[in-house]
Amino acid sequence: MSEQTATVIDGKAFAAGLRERVGGAVTTLKSEHNLTPGLAVVLVGEDPASQVYVRNKNKQTLEAGMNSWEHRMPATASEDEVLAMVRQLNDDPAVHGILVQLPLPDQIDSEKVINTINPDKDVDGFHVINAGRLATGQDSLVPCTPVGCVLLAKDQLGSLSGLEAVVVGRSNIVGKPVAQLLLQEHCTVTICHSRTRDLGEVCRRADILIAAVGRPEMVTGDWVKPGACVIDVGINRIEGEGGKTRLVGDVDYASAAKVAGSITPVPGGVGPMTIACLLRSTVLAACAQAGVTAPDI
Numbered sequence: 001m002s003e004q005t006a007t008v009i010d011g012k013a014f015a016a017g018l019r020e021r022v023g024g025a026v027t028t029l030k031s032e033h034n035l036t037p038g039l040a041v042v043l044v045g046e047d048p049a050s051q052v053y054v055r056n057k058n059k060q061t062l063e064a065g066m067n068s069w070e071h072r073m074p075a076t077a078s079e080d081e082v083l084a085m086v087r088q089l090n091d092d093p094a095v096h097g098i099l100v101q102l103p104l105p106d107q108i109d110s111e112k113v114i115n116t117i118n119p120d121k122d123v124d125g126f127h128v129i130n131a132g133r134l135a136t137g138q139d140s141l142v143p144c145t146p147v148g149c150v151l152l153a154k155d156q157l158g159s160l161s162g163l164e165a166v167v168v169g170r171s172n173i174v175g176k177p178v179a180q181l182l183l184q185e186h187c188t189v190t191i192c193h194s195r196t197r198d199l200g201e202v203c204r205r206a207d208i209l210i211a212a213v214g215r216p217e218m219v220t221g222d223w224v225k226p227g228a229c230v231i232d233v234g235i236n237r238i239e240g241e242g243g244k245t246r247l248v249g250d251v252d253y254a255s256a257a258k259v260a261g262s263i264t265p266v267p268g269g270v271g272p273m274t275i276a277c278l279l280r281s282t283v284l285a286a287c288a289q290a291g292v293t294a295p296d297i
């Protein structure tokens with residue numbers, strides 16, 4: 001058996017460094033521009049995973065020196081009530097970023113809620129205006145996980161120009177925006193999905209392989225080009241030995257790590273990048289709204 005040869009990409013350490021840089025930028029904005037970036041999060045209902053996520057966001061936002069507000073609404077909240085909350089936050093000048101935690105309860109139309117957020121405060125980058133701005137190469141707020149993927153790939157590889165990038169997954173939250181970002185980095189980009197023919201063969205072309213399908217350990221080592229950079233966005237909880245559950249990605253780490261040049265682990269790869277990128281987006285949104293030149297973070 002061959003051994004693991006891939007460099008393990010430490011997303012946790014990279015995210016910590018990014019949060020440090022965000023904190024430094026916040027200090028400067030406060031002292032030089034009297035500007036404190038602020039992020040408001042709306043959480044509807046009691047979903048346990050969402051509660052953990054929102055708590056972490058709140059903690060890290062405060063640690064970076066920013067203002068943070070949490071608006072909790074009951075699972076029974078009506079669409080009109082959630083829309084009213086979003087409009088109130090749109091009108092609040094201290095709020096530079098608005099994030100409505102997904103998923104929303106069934107009685108609420110998520111698309112309508114997202115598209116009611118002021119696009120300049122849409123730090124998730126999910127508003128249709130931001131999707132359009134990204135696709136046309138205009139300044140936009142960009143979804144956080146895709147930004148995290150590209151930052152990690154660039155940290156590993158330097159310039160991505162001319163590289164073959166293959167994205168497995170076509171969601172609006174990861175697959176499509178990460179493909180747009182890779183295109184901006186001058187990659188040749190292929191987006192694959194469940195109906196792609198010869199998926200393994202397409203993946204084997206990739207210098208950068210992004211797995212974001214939500215299927216546990218689907219991408220195996222024989223789909224990986226030797227030396228490729230493998231970025232695993234998946235977070236799947238599966239039954240492990242002895243009835244215990246464990247987290248795995250969309251990549252079969254053990255086999256892929258024997259072939260790849262570098263690979264993100266799960267957990268500790270892309271996951272920690274998402275909130276760090278959210279903090280970064282909040283700072284960029286605050287600067288744009290205040291007419292201040294954005295720091296290089």
Ligand code: GUN
Pocket residue numbers: 099100101102103124144274
């Ligand atoms: N739920 C899980 N991840 C996310 C995210 O990045 N943004 C929002 N709004 N909801 C989520």
